[in-house]
Amino acid sequence: xxxxxxxxxxxxxxxxxxxxxxxxxxxxxxxxxxxxxxxxxxxxxxxxxxxxxxxxxxxxxxxxxxxxxxxxxxxxxxxxxxxxxxxxxxxxxxxxxxxxxxxxxxxxxxxxxxxxxxxxxxxxxxxxxxxxxxxxxxxxxxxxxxxxxxxxxxxxxxxxxxxxxxxxxxxxxxxxxxxx
Amino acid sequence: xxxxxxxxxxxxxxxxxxxxxxxxxxxxxxxxxxxxxxxxxxxxxxxxxxxxxxxxxxxxxxxxxxxxxxxxxxxxxxxxxxxxxxxxxxxxxxxxxxxxxxxxxxxxxxxxxxxxxxxxxxxxxxxxxxxxxxxxxxxxxxxxxxxxxxxxxxxxxxxxxxxxxxxxxxxxxxxxxxxxxxxxxxxxxxxxxxxxxxxxxxxxxxxxxxxxxxxxxxxxxxxxxxxxxxxxxxxxxxxxxxxxxxxxxxxxxxxxxxxxxxxxxxxxxxxxxxxxxxxxxxxxxxxxxxxxxxxxxxxxxxxxxxxxxxxxxxxxxxxxxxxxxxxxxxxxxxxxxxxxxxxxxxxxx
Numbered sequence: 001x002x003x004x005x006x007x008x009x010x011x012x013x014x015x016x017x018x019x020x021x022x023x024x025x026x027x028x029x030x031x032x033x034x035x036x037x038x039x040x041x042x043x044x045x046x047x048x049x050x051x052x053x054x055x056x057x058x059x060x061x062x063x064x065x066x067x068x069x070x071x072x073x074x075x076x077x078x079x080x081x082x083x084x085x086x087x088x089x090x091x092x093x094x095x096x097x098x099x100x101x102x103x104x105x106x107x108x109x110x111x112x113x114x115x116x117x118x119x120x121x122x123x124x125x126x127x128x129x130x131x132x133x134x135x136x137x138x139x140x141x142x143x144x145x146x147x148x149x150x151x152x153x154x155x156x157x158x159x160x161x162x163x164x165x166x167x168x169x170x171x172x173x174x175x176x177x178x179x180x
Numbered sequence: 181x182x183x184x185x186x187x188x189x190x191x192x193x194x195x196x197x198x199x200x201x202x203x204x205x206x207x208x209x210x211x212x213x214x215x216x217x218x219x220x221x222x223x224x225x226x227x228x229x230x231x232x233x234x235x236x237x238x239x240x241x242x243x244x245x246x247x248x249x250x251x252x253x254x255x256x257x258x259x260x261x262x263x264x265x266x267x268x269x270x271x272x273x274x275x276x277x278x279x280x281x282x283x284x285x286x287x288x289x290x291x292x293x294x295x296x297x298x299x300x301x302x303x304x305x306x307x308x309x310x311x312x313x314x315x316x317x318x319x320x321x322x323x324x325x326x327x328x329x330x331x332x333x334x335x336x337x338x339x340x341x342x343x344x345x346x347x348x349x350x351x352x353x354x355x356x357x358x359x360x361x362x363x364x365x366x367x368x369x370x371x372x373x374x375x376x377x378x379x380x381x382x383x384x385x386x387x388x389x390x391x392x393x394x395x396x397x398x399x400x401x402x403x404x405x406x407x408x409x410x411x412x413x414x415x416x417x418x419x420x421x422x423x424x425x426x427x428x429x430x431x432x433x434x435x436x437x438x439x440x441x442x443x444x445x446x447x448x449x450x451x452x453x454x455x456x457x458x459x460x461x462x463x464x465x466x467x468x469x470x471x472x473x474x475x476x477x478x479x480x481x482x483x484x485x486x487x488x489x490x491x492x493x494x495x496x497x498x499x500x501x502x503x504x505x506x507x508x509x510x511x512x513x514x515x516x517x518x519x520x521x522x523x524x525x526x527x528x529x
Contacts, residue, residue: 061299073287118300122306123356125356132300169298174297
């Protein structure tokens, strides 16, 4: 309907159109004043994995469940009170999210190729608990060093005590939940 | 030989000087007899064999993840009568090697739910393994030495209200964040029943006017909320100051307060009202006109006695109710009945 409007009168189309589709204008004077719109794709892809032909792609439990099942089949990876009503950290929600990203990046770099689950960040009072599953690729002694190193550095950077609560699995294949 | 001499020269200078020629390396192009000689002369140099002998070549070994020797999970060695509070003393994420329970968590279309090993879902959720009944018993036992027995005089809530009429309400907040402070912790609510202040009618009236909407007449509670000071203690003291100031202010009588006329009353007051005088006079008139010769005359009946008649009392209540609570069907009906009763002649003898 809007397209036919556009053919009839560009001015009418400009005023009448509410559509996502772009409006083609015939008059050069009007065209220079118009704004460009493009159709929305509505393609939601985050957290969804493409299946392979012979079902060879291995997924963990976290990956195998869609994002919309958070709170139903799987729970959140960040636990804090910034979303609660009347919370004093309500205005710090953005800050905590940014720091969570920083913690994740720090750990991905420090514990390189060792975390086989998502990094879980739980904030209780002023403490930050970082949890997750690692694979046993380094000796226990080094693992303890990494725990202390991460706790110290993150503690200095975040200005609050940080504790790592990790469990280890012998191989990352132990984390495979399904193949798609 | 010339090369060997040069090498020995180099090595000699290297050892005698401050090892500035440490970058010199012997190459495999040097004949083997010379090489050995050179190595014996300069042992700190290592050789880089770019083309080693076939025997010396090692097969390329693929790097493998060697699993370290780990102890079996703790949970397999636990005694059934162990003290669990020592195993799990504080709040922490789930550890499958420590919990000797076949816990499972997760959803699976086919087969069993994921077990506890390598289960990140179990690590996400808060657990209460540190709050077992045994742990709570231990907590209570540890706290008991700081407790005193409950006073016997305060057996119930009524006794508590009698002995401790004032109520101070504050809130403590627990949240996750870098700061443990909460700006709302400073707010203090001070509650006290008005009847416990022992005010006379004038002071009470003034007190209520000063309080405004801080008085709840259904519960008879005064509520003073203070939040303007930065700390809780200051707000508490400010609330106490406010209550004290209000109390003493309401006890004062200003010179202009005597100018209050009947029209200024906020409620209808029967005593001294024109209605009272009219009713008393009317009743006395009725009595005078209807008195028989053998009965006591109206002169013997004082206005005070007239006011004590049941009919006059009912009329007083009806008028006060209608003027104070407002005119509605019931009050008007009551007023009508009271007037009819009062004016019925011959009932006052």
